Amino acid sequence: MAWIKRHCRLLQVLIGVTWLLAASAQAEKLYVVVNAAVEVESLSHSEVLNIFMGRSQKLDRQQIALPLDISSDHPEKAEFYQALIHRDLAEVNSYWTRVMFSGDASPPRQMDTYEQIRQVIRNNLGAIAYLPESELKQLPEASYRVVHVLGE
Amino acid sequence: MLNSPPQRSAALLAILTVTLCPALWATETKLGDELYFSGHATLGALYTETKDAQFYRNLNQRNADFDQLTLESDSRLGLRLSYRPHKMIGGEVQLITRYGLSNNFETNLFAASARIRPGNGWQLGVGILPLESFYRSDSIHVGYSYLWARPPVEMYNFNIANNFEGISLQKRFFWGTQSLSGKLYGGVLGRQYSTHPNDQYDGSHSPLMGLTLEYTGEHLALSYGWVEFDMADEALLTTKNNAFLAPPEGGDAALLQLLFDSLVDNTDISYQYLGFAYEQGPWRLEGAAAETDSGLRVFQDTYNGYLSLGYRLDNWTPFAMVSYAHNNPPHSLRGNLPAFIEGVILEGVKAAQAEQTNLALGVRLDLSATLSLKLQFNHIEEAHSDSYLWINESPDWNGTANQFSLVMDAIF
Numbered sequence: 306m307a308w309i310k311r312h313c314r315l316l317q318v319l320i321g322v323t324w325l326l327a328a329s330a331q332a333e334k335l336y337v338v339v340n341a342a343v344e345v346e347s348l349s350h351s352e353v354l355n356i357f358m359g360r361s362q363k364l365d366r367q368q369i370a371l372p373l374d375i376s377s378d379h380p381e382k383a384e385f386y387q388a389l390i391h392r393d394l395a396e397v398n399s400y401w402t403r404v405m406f407s408g409d410a411s412p413p414r415q416m417d418t419y420e421q422i423r424q425v426i427r428n429n430l431g432a433i434a435y436l437p438e439s440e441l442k443q444l445p446e447a448s449y450r451v452v453h454v455l456g457e
Numbered sequence: 458m459l460n461s462p463p464q465r466s467a468a469l470l471a472i473l474t475v476t477l478c479p480a481l482w483a484t485e486t487k488l489g490d491e492l493y494f495s496g497h498a499t500l501g502a503l504y505t506e507t508k509d510a511q512f513y514r515n516l517n518q519r520n521a522d523f524d525q526l527t528l529e530s531d532s533r534l535g536l537r538l539s540y541r542p543h544k545m546i547g548g549e550v551q552l553i554t555r556y557g558l559s560n561n562f563e564t565n566l567f568a569a570s571a572r573i574r575p576g577n578g579w580q581l582g583v584g585i586l587p588l589e590s591f592y593r594s595d596s597i598h599v600g601y602s603y604l605w606a607r608p609p610v611e612m613y614n615f616n617i618a619n620n621f622e623g624i625s626l627q628k629r630f631f632w633g634t635q636s637l638s639g640k641l642y643g644g645v646l647g648r649q650y651s652t653h654p655n656d657q658y659d660g661s662h663s664p665l666m667g668l669t670l671e672y673t674g675e676h677l678a679l680s681y682g683w684v685e686f687d688m689a690d691e692a693l694l695t696t697k698n699n700a701f702l703a704p705p706e707g708g709d710a711a712l713l714q715l716l717f718d719s720l721v722d723n724t725d726i727s728y729q730y731l732g733f734a735y736e737q738g739p740w741r742l743e744g745a746a747a748e749t750d751s752g753l754r755v756f757q758d759t760y761n762g763y764l765s766l767g768y769r770l771d772n773w774t775p776f777a778m779v780s781y782a783h784n785n786p787p788h789s790l791r792g793n794l795p796a797f798i799e800g801v802i803l804e805g806v807k808a809a810q811a812e813q814t815n816l817a818l819g820v821r822l823d824l825s826a827t828l829s830l831k832l833q834f835n836h837i838e839e840a841h842s843d844s845y846l847w848i849n850e851s852p853d854w855n856g857t858a859n860q861f862s863l864v865m866d867a868i869f
Contacts, residue, residue, distance in 0.1 A: 351633045351634040354634055355631055355634070355636070360629065360631055360636045360673065361578075361629075361631055361636075362574055362576060362578070363576055363577070369544040369545060369574070369576055370544075371544055377826055377827075393823075393826075394826035395772070395823035395825070395826045395829070396769075397826075398601070398826050398827060398868060399601060399602050399603075400602075402497060402596060402599045402601050402602040402868050403596045403599065403602035403603075404596075405495065405537070405596075406497070406535070406537060406551065406587070406596035406598075406599045406602070407587050407589065407596050408549065408568060408570060408572065408582060408586060408587055409580075409627075411493075411539065411541065411547065431544055
């Protein structure tokens with residue numbers, strides 16, 4: 306009986322640790338950023354959705370948007386689209402193949418690394434991308450502006 | 458062009474090899490600073506369980522086998538190269554390789570266009586453009602973009618054209634997560650086409666124009682489209698060994714053209730559809746209804762539609778679909794036509810008749826974000842034994858058939 310109780314307690318501890326780890330993983334925020342020179346203070350959830358799903362092409366009244374995606378082997382991409390439109394990557398890709406092959410719009414530009422994304426954000430006024438906090442810290446503060454936060 | 462079975466098998470093997478290498482893929486590969494490459498591949502196995510009629514997927518593909526497995530009907534490969542030198546300007550070329558009327562795999566140019574996006578939701582397209590008269594199947598060849606093994610043939614196998622040469626102008630409005638877009642387009646069919654292995658028509662001067670309206674909300678999408686073809690300058694280029702169009706003995710070219718002109722009584726064909734898609738949580742419901750108003754004597758006014766329901770369970774999405782096609786009774790023959798022409802027209806009308814119901818049950822399994830596997834069962838009931846949707850029907854055929862499909866779709 307004691308053996309069962311001891312193992313039940315161990316199981317409870319394991320479940321608790323797993324829950325905490327899962328909760329902390331879910332809580333990781335993704336920062337939607339643009340070039341600091343763009344006159345956009347913030348974007349709503351629907352504005353970010355429209356830009357990344359190809360419905361809207363503008364950041365503001367003047368600036369044409371250049372959305373950037375990290376490649377699919379980065380888990381943040383799946384987290385971003387789950388938080389943005391509650392769809393997994395297979396469904397997002399299914400959507401984009403329809404739109405792309407019908408010529409209506411092009412998907413966000415795929416970048417292999419966050420370094421490439423940071424570089425485009427620094428050098429392109431229309432660029433818009435999402436970054437986890439660890440990657441955002443590597444971007445000089447004067448070069449970007451956070452316009453939306455997902456996962457809050 | 459692949460002229461021998463070993464070559465066809467090699468092509469299929471190539472498609473299979475590409476299809477089974479998803480680990481190498483991204484959804485779009487950057488080739489240069491502004492040059493992107495993407496594509497789609499489908500390897501499909503189809504078994505039609507009847508010995509009394511041959512099934513074909515669409516008018517551009519009339520190969521079919523009696524009561525045996527075929528890898529040819531559904532397998533295809535599409536490639537897309539896009540160039541985006543500027544945020545406002547881009548261009549693309551699309552090629553599609555699939556089994557065609559020549560009973561071989563054929564590669565055709567599907568799209569080649571330039572796009573200008575000046576902003577404020579405007580988009581201008583010029584060149585060879587996809588024809589958007591078929592809701593959610595403007596990417597009809599891209600199997601990965603839909604749930605099923607193949608789009609409902611009752612809805613989509615009547616079309617002779619998936620693209621046109623011309624211009625399109627689109628304006629999109631959006632508010633919140635909703636958007637409304639309107640697109641006007643016009644041009645010419647711009648090429649020769651066939652509806653039978655032995656016939657070839659010149660549609661290079663056949664004008665068309667159309668309109669597409671789309672509403673997209675968070676869970677609901679609606680689409681309406683209308684397109685009209687004017688076949689005024691259509692010319693029959695070849696017809697040989699075809700009992701349907703062959704002139705009587707002693708007939709000459711002039712007689713043949715008279716026959717063809719008689720088939721094309723009024724030169725307009727218009728098509729309109731209304732479609733919807735509703736997605737809420739794991740549920741996915743979509744459907745469309747369409748009407749073809751035909752001025753051609755041999756192709757009667759047609760009504761078609763489908764309804765599809767899917768439910769996503771993690772990577773599995775079981776689905777059910779019902780689709781339907783129906784022709785109006787033949788028009789009365791007008792004018793004083795030679796008897797043999799009347800006979801040919803009546804034969805054509807008979808061959809083009811359809812009243813078909815198709816029930817599909819299946820499941821899609823997403824193996825990865827770029828690869829899916831689909832299993833589908835179809836039960837088809839056709840009221841006319843001599844139908845537009847089947848060929849080489851036996852007089853004894855009771856109009857029913859079962860189909861089993863296993864399809865692997867990939868994008869890269």
